[in-house]
Amino acid sequence: MSPEKFLTKTKYFKSEDEILLESGKVLKNIEIAYETYGNLNKNKDNAILVCHALTADAHAAGYHSLNDKKPGWWDAMIGPNKALDTNKYFVISSNVLGGCKGTTGPCSINPDTKTPYGHDFPVITIEDMVKVQKKLVDFFGIKKLIVIGGSMGGMQAIEWSIKHPDIVKTTIVIASTARLSAQAIAFNAVARNAIIQDKYFNGGNYYNSCNTPDYGLAIARMIGHITYLCEEAMHSKFGRDFKSAPSFDFGVDFQVESYLEYQGRIFVDRFDANSYLYITKALDYYDPITKFGTLENAFRQSDSRFLIISFDSDWLFTSNQSKEMVNALIKAGRDVSYVELKSPCGHDAFLIEYENQTKIIKNFLKKDCPKIDAA
Amino acid sequence: MSPEKFLTKTKYFKSEDEILLESGKVLKNIEIAYETYGNLNKNKDNAILVCHALTADAHAAGYHSLNDKKPGWWDAMIGPNKALDTNKYFVISSNVLGGCKGTTGPCSINPDTKTPYGHDFPVITIEDMVKVQKKLVDFFGIKKLIVIGGSMGGMQAIEWSIKHPDIVKTTIVIASTARLSAQAIAFNAVARNAIIQDKYFNGGNYYNSCNTPDYGLAIARMIGHITYLCEEAMHSKFGRDFKSAPSFDFGVDFQVESYLEYQGRIFVDRFDANSYLYITKALDYYDPITKFGTLENAFRQSDSRFLIISFDSDWLFTSNQSKEMVNALIKAGRDVSYVELKSPCGHDAFLIEYENQTKIIKNFLKKDCPKIDAA
Numbered sequence: 001m002s003p004e005k006f007l008t009k010t011k012y013f014k015s016e017d018e019i020l021l022e023s024g025k026v027l028k029n030i031e032i033a034y035e036t037y038g039n040l041n042k043n044k045d046n047a048i049l050v051c052h053a054l055t056a057d058a059h060a061a062g063y064h065s066l067n068d069k070k071p072g073w074w075d076a077m078i079g080p081n082k083a084l085d086t087n088k089y090f091v092i093s094s095n096v097l098g099g100c101k102g103t104t105g106p107c108s109i110n111p112d113t114k115t116p117y118g119h120d121f122p123v124i125t126i127e128d129m130v131k132v133q134k135k136l137v138d139f140f141g142i143k144k145l146i147v148i149g150g151s152m153g154g155m156q157a158i159e160w161s162i163k164h165p166d167i168v169k170t171t172i173v174i175a176s177t178a179r180l181s182a183q184a185i186a187f188n189a190v191a192r193n194a195i196i197q198d199k200y201f202n203g204g205n206y207y208n209s210c211n212t213p214d215y216g217l218a219i220a221r222m223i224g225h226i227t228y229l230c231e232e233a234m235h236s237k238f239g240r241d242f243k244s245a246p247s248f249d250f251g252v253d254f255q256v257e258s259y260l261e262y263q264g265r266i267f268v269d270r271f272d273a274n275s276y277l278y279i280t281k282a283l284d285y286y287d288p289i290t291k292f293g294t295l296e297n298a299f300r301q302s303d304s305r306f307l308i309i310s311f312d313s314d315w316l317f318t319s320n321q322s323k324e325m326v327n328a329l330i331k332a333g334r335d336v337s338y339v340e341l342k343s344p345c346g347h348d349a350f351l352i353e354y355e356n357q358t359k360i361i362k363n364f365l366k367k368d369c370p371k372i373d374a375a
Numbered sequence: 376m377s378p379e380k381f382l383t384k385t386k387y388f389k390s391e392d393e394i395l396l397e398s399g400k401v402l403k404n405i406e407i408a409y410e411t412y413g414n415l416n417k418n419k420d421n422a423i424l425v426c427h428a429l430t431a432d433a434h435a436a437g438y439h440s441l442n443d444k445k446p447g448w449w450d451a452m453i454g455p456n457k458a459l460d461t462n463k464y465f466v467i468s469s470n471v472l473g474g475c476k477g478t479t480g481p482c483s484i485n486p487d488t489k490t491p492y493g494h495d496f497p498v499i500t501i502e503d504m505v506k507v508q509k510k511l512v513d514f515f516g517i518k519k520l521i522v523i524g525g526s527m528g529g530m531q532a533i534e535w536s537i538k539h540p541d542i543v544k545t546t547i548v549i550a551s552t553a554r555l556s557a558q559a560i561a562f563n564a565v566a567r568n569a570i571i572q573d574k575y576f577n578g579g580n581y582y583n584s585c586n587t588p589d590y591g592l593a594i595a596r597m598i599g600h601i602t603y604l605c606e607e608a609m610h611s612k613f614g615r616d617f618k619s620a621p622s623f624d625f626g627v628d629f630q631v632e633s634y635l636e637y638q639g640r641i642f643v644d645r646f647d648a649n650s651y652l653y654i655t656k657a658l659d660y661y662d663p664i665t666k667f668g669t670l671e672n673a674f675r676q677s678d679s680r681f682l683i684i685s686f687d688s689d690w691l692f693t694s695n696q697s698k699e700m701v702n703a704l705i706k707a708g709r710d711v712s713y714v715e716l717k718s719p720c721g722h723d724a725f726l727i728e729y730e731n732q733t734k735i736i737k738n739f740l741k742k743d744c745p746k747i748d749a750a
Contacts, residue, residue: 025623119625122623123623123624179615180615181606181609181610182606182612182615182629182631183604183606183609183610185615185629185632186597186600186601186635189597189627189632189635190594190597190598190601190635192625193593193597193636194569197573197590197594199574218568219565219569222561222564222565223565223598225561226562226565229558231558231690234556234557234558235558238557239557240554240557240662240665246660248497249498250494250567250652250656252564256557256561257564261568264568277625284629285621285628287615315606
């Protein structure tokens with residue numbers, strides 16, 4: 001076993017509390033899938049909460065078994081001496097509300113009916129995701145929290161900083177935005193349409209069927225992938241290369257088509273179409289600017305230092321959107337560092353450009369390094 | 376009747392010739408839907424061929440009836456004293472091969488089977504579209520031709536200039552490119568997937584069915600519309616405005632969703648899903664750079680003056696792609712004028728920004744104004 005192949009396990013926390021959602025509806029018996037890495041100190045002030053993007057899960061680091069080929073989705077960032085250094089920090093990663101990776105979502109059993117929720121699951125928001133995460137953080141008795149996230153994870157980090165200034169003293173927002181652009185909403189809307197129009201969607205009640213809305217979900221994922229890569233990345237990765245020769249039919253001709261089809265195909269094995277609907281809706285709805293009048297006012301609620309990282313080739317969550325946050329934070333009198341990283345990888349860069357992110361995050365976290373308990 | 380409401384009519388030309396397609400297959404009994412505006416002079420050297428984009432038709436100018444609310448799709452550009460001045464020029468507009476607006480395409484009757492072609496229709500290319508247009512141009516005995524087109528129409532114009540240097544002496548390429556980017560191919564691939572996976576697609580044989588693949592075609596159109604507008608245009612047009620209040624369900628929430636759904640819905644009434652497949656495939660395949668080794672070599676085949684117009688906010692067919700053409704034309708020793716117009720309208724600008732296009736095109740055409748016959 002490689003010294004770096006540390007084993008981790010997804011655990012489950014069940015909250016007895018009812019959660020009042022932004023929609024006005026109530027959820028109960030919520031289960032939260034989570035993993036932790038490193039140790040919580042006596043002061044309970046060395047915790048980092050990692051918030052994930054649209055389709056990830058609680059398994060952010062390490063391996064579930066020695067046979068696993070791939071580690072958790074942000075393993076390059078979490079571990080001893082890594083950006084989120086588990087020699088110093090207690091790192092928590094949990095699956096979001098509405099997901100399909102262990103935390104309560106539309107594929108979970110509705111306690112009232114003993115069958116999967118399907119579309120009886122209430123529409124949830126980023127705020128609701130944070131409410132659920134707060135239950136887990138409280139369970140550990142955490143006094144001080146660093147929150148970090150990329151893409152949708154960044155939105156959760158923003159919400160944490162606004163909603164819980166008493167414990168969130170450090171916030172790191174990567175490749176994210178305070179609210180989606182009209183274009184990003186448009187892409188999500190088309191993706192949802194593809195799922196809802198799938199012949200096997202059946203109003204979201206497909207869990208007991210042999211057929212699931214895989215085609216629609218695959219199309220949604222393909223649309224997503226186009227937005228995650230920038231045109232430069234697509235060009236250098238695929239160009240106009242043919243898989244073989246022009247087929248003169250409607251099969252897969254170009255490498256870029258082959259890539260997208262593959263991404264769509266493998267995605268349906270690991271993700272639930274209803275979760276895709278619910279989570280993209282949460283993305284669309286999040287808007288602290290409208291809620292607080294201005295982004296400046298939103299950030300005035302916080303009592304946190306901020307690190308904002310964007311990638312120059314990210315056209316989904318652009319550097320300009322990050323700069324808007326930086327300007328609002330400055331106006332709100334908050335301590336903010338901002339770095340725009342050069343990368344050819346588009347929005348995906350936060351899952352690829354580990355070296356620069358590590359340097360920047362390590363340096364940023366130095367300032368308020370918690371006390372580590374003696375061994 | 377307004378003096379500007381001139382009546383036009385779509386006519387049909389039937390070619391007896393067999394057309395050898397790029398795929399190696401042969402098409403026969405091709406019918407071409409076309410309209411003409413203005414008069415052909417005795418020298419037959421005052422003709423302009425207008426080439427249309429993905430979903431347009433032969434009806435480019437005027438009204439088919441006094442009751443029509445809308446004129447042809449480029450009416451603002453075609454008519455007396457307009458950019459394409461019908462007092463001077465004989466303007467021809469025809470529906471492309473593979474279309475569904477009168478020219479032979481997958482919804483036409485296959486003369487061999489007496490039923491609609493469906494997917495027995497061969498895959499066609501931009502080159503094939505031009506071969507068919509050439510039959511029409513020859514029918515009029517045209518000696519000298521100006522070719523103009525926006526978007527896919529620009530590709531046809533490029534192909535005309537390369538293939539028929541004997542008659543094409545002036546070429547105007549607007550919001551176009553010599554070949555699609557990997558990203559544009561990717562969007563087309565996802566659009567085709569949405570159509571092919573529609574529950575009513577039935578392998579393309581749906582013409583005798585009560586149900587047609589409308590959902591898939593609508594999704595394809597929605598994807599298209601996102602790419603036609605730039606993010607700035609979407610932002611200023613819709614922002615994050617709600618239709619009413621958040622629905623907390625999966626209906627239409629935002630104005631931008633409402634716009635896209637509407638565009639998808641009305642599109643299926645006027646377009647055939649198979650044509651969408653065939654024409655996007657033709658777009659993907661067109662690549663004179665690969666065919667001739669370099670774009671410079673491709674343009675060396677031509678004997679035409681060129682006007683290239685791009686729009687700064689067009690992210691589908693970018694200004695950089697236009698500049699590549701300009702550079703290649705200069706290297707090839709061709710006379711080229713290039714204008715990048717500022718517009719907030721994205722790719723759609725060629726169908727919106729008439730004033731500036733008119734000025735530039737009128738000025739460009741002055742140089743080789745044909746002799747008009749005495750009345």
